[in-house]
Amino acid sequence: MDGNDLVRSVKAVGTVRGLRAVRSALRRRRTDARGLPARGPERARVPGQVRAAEPRPGGGLVRFARAELEVRVTVGGAVFLGWDGAGPEPSYALAGPAPEPDARAVLEPDTDDGWRVVSERVTVAVSRHGAVEVRTPGGVVLRRELPPRWWEPVEGGPGRWALRSELAADARVFGLGGRAAGPRLRDGVYRLWNTDPGGAFAPGDDPLYITMPVQLVVADGGTHLAFYDNTWDGRVRLREGVEGAGSGHDRPGHSELRMEGGPVRCWVVTGTPARVLRGWAALTGAPAVPPSWALGPQHARWGFGSESEVRRVVAGYREHGLPLSALHLDIDHYDAHQVFTVDRESFPDLPRLAKDLAEDGVRLVSIVDPAVKARRGNAVYEGGLAAGAFVRDARGEEVRGVVWPGECVYPDFTDAGAREWWGGLYQERLDQGFAGVWHDMNEPVSFAAFGDPTLPRSARHALEGRGGDHREAHNVYGLAMARAGYEGLRRLRPDDRPFLFSRSGWAGMQRYGGTWSGDVATGWPGLRASLALVLGLGLCGVPYSGPDVGGFTGSPSPELYLRWFQLASRLPFFRTHSALRAGRREPWEFGPDVLEHARGALVERERLRPYFMTLAQLARLTGAPYVRPVWWGGPGDRALRDCEDAFLLGDALLVAPVFEPGAVRRAVRLPRGRWYDAATGEPHEGPGQVVLDAPLSRIPVLARAGSVIPVRGERGEVELEVWAPVAGRTGGGIVVRDAGDGWGTPKVERFTTRLARGRVVVERVTAEGTTRELGYPVRVRGGVQ
DSSP states (O other), X not given: OOHHHHHHHHHHHOHHHHHHHHHHHHHHHHHHHHHSOOOOOEEEEOOOSEEEEEEETTEEEEEESSOEEXXXXXXXSOEEEEETTOOSOSOSSOSSSOOOBOTTOEEEEOSTTOEEEEOSSOEEEEOTTSOEEEEOTTOOEEEEEOOOEEEEETTOSOOEEEEEXXXXXXXXXXXXEOOTTOSBOOSEEEEESOOOOSSOXXXXXXXXXXXXXXXXEEXXXXXXXXXXXXXXXXXXXXXXXXXXXXXXXXXXXXXXXXESSSOOEEEEXXXXXXXXXXXXXXXXXXXXXXXXXXXXXXXXXXXXXXXXXXXXXXXXXXXXXXXXXXXXXXXXXXXXXXXXXXXXXXXXXXXXHHHHHHHTTOEEEEEEOSOEEOOTTOHHHHHHHHHTOBOBOTTSOBOOEEETTEEEEOBOTTSHHHHHHXXXXXXXXXXXXXXXXXXXXXTTOOOOSSSOXXXXXXXXXXXXXXXXXXXXXXXXHHXXXXXXXXXXXXXXXXXXXXXXXXXXXXXXXXXXXXXXXOSBOSSHHHHHHHHHHHHHHHTTTOOOOOOEETOSSSOOOHHHHHHHHHHHTTSSSOEEXXXXXXXXXXXXXXXXXXXXXXXXXXXXXXXXXXXXXXXHHHHHHHOOOSEEOTTTTOTTOHHHHTOOSOEEETTTEEEOOOOSTTOSEEEEEEEEEEEEETTTOOEEEEEEEEEEEOOTTOOOEEEETTBEEXXXXXXXXXXEEEEOOOTTOOEEEEEEEOOOSSSOXXXXXXXXXXXXXXXXXXXXXXXXXXXXXXXXXXXXXXXXX
16 A cells, blocks of 8 residues: 555545555455465366267257267257356346257368357357357358366365357457446456546547446357356456458457356357347346336435435426426435435434325335444344355454445345345335335445455355355345345236346346446546446346436536436436535526526436336337447448447437537438437438537437337327338337236237328227227327328
């Protein structure tokens, strides 16, 4: 530790906590010195030459001189690759048992003494030295895994390993969780270790709160997703390929993965982007559908401070004619920052406050941190001790860290008993009137003046009865906490869909809810990072997310705040939020012009609420994110693959936010087809680029010709907004009406559009055919040509 580390620690958490953070960091270092073996001599190993192959369901086992590889093609076409006995389970990512092998997949000899597994959707070829190629049925190589390398301790124990992959020269890589500099991942090194960056982050900061070993790769030859099911610390080094490099030959792209331990196993899903995300959701679980109110505008602040301030802010929304669905209470509503408590002086009757707000249509949402103050007499601490729920070190002593309440212990969410105990504690939140929860500080965080701000790597975890340490459990801590909260809420209120979102998580976290940007820095770069995070997380299977509008820190200018507000109003999770000493985030605090334009964005968000609910239900059914890259429907368009400043909201809308100060016009790259300016109705033809007006009152939004969008009418009823199709072409859309905030089965309705004699014809698709009986009012927009 140097002086700068101490200064930063004290500045971040205060003098007393800063000094505690110094002691905590020293304690963590001592704990690891006792609990982790020193790295000694290692032996390097590669698979060697192939010796034999054994057919198995879905593929087979290929044996090499010093390793063995299982290749399995499953029903649905997903490919599993596991080295040295690594099977699909146990896994925190998979939603249930691994999918069944495809009985039609056949293991057969390949050229050059290798082997291949041939199936309907994919072919997997294994060379005689252990390289693995994933090919399309037409023979196009999507990904080539070179033989892995291991570095194993001579004395035994987990070994490090590395795996290098070759990608198409034109490939673009997305994913790896929440990355502020995405969504397209450039050349560089990306760490796989969930991390609180401290304070606030900007696009250059990496890693952040959610890292996943998930790569979505788009190239002319096809799209695929590769997932390395390993929760240990690791690094991914990416290098883009070059077409025609040197003597007219392509230089392939490269991805090198280095892991500090754990199994060498991988899943690969191929197909169109929609098919890939459908297959990924089949593996890791359907995204949870938030209750309908959680698709409306929400407001939060660290530092409301009192019931009177909460009532003042909610009254301000009402007085200014601004819709509001939920208000979030941060750690300042707790008694001395202790989880599952209430500061009775500032909030003397929280259930009454919740009831009064609910009568105005506003729900209360509570922050929940995992750290529990280690103090005798603290009911949560005493209960956790009785349940044996806390993480311990190699000597059986409680692992302690420093968080907002002071010295704390941490539940071991990788233990089923601890999850059940923790889930029961949410009854206190429900009794206080809260309608949803937000998990924070669950990377997990322990304030540290130097080193890694988390638990000792030697800390022991149950890991579902297998046993292990924090090196393996760290990245899934937030995921397991989300599971504990979600399952607890389902037990406590079985008739209601839980509303839960989490700052940290891992592959499969969408089963329990969503996430948000975390503490994004206020500034124009932070605004751009907000979209990068939402797009990147959606391509990793987490469709419900959004940023802190205005940034977490500082005081945005009126223009920056408005542009952030306009972007977020078209994202799944729409919430303003800020730090304790940051500037206000209520729209009326930025002057009458911003207030008027923000009201317009809120009104449009409410008008589109039925469309957002449809997208939420479709995400559950298909795995498709609400927010998609503009290349989603046409990944072969290379110009679209490099477009990062616009996005598709579902299939129907293209949204082009403003990311530059002073801009009142901006260029927008269009996918193929006709697109209507949603504000003016002017048609534009794609593919290509157009320049559109972007006054302070709005950002450019375009509607796809032929699309059918469910919207809220003037009297609150659902109506169909239909954008005129192009002559000779058909269009359509899907409407999924919410069956309430419970578990009723929603009705999926499909509509088609066409031009007939100069008029737009809209029909509903039924099992018997089509009908003109739509069941909804229709409003046609766009010129008919």
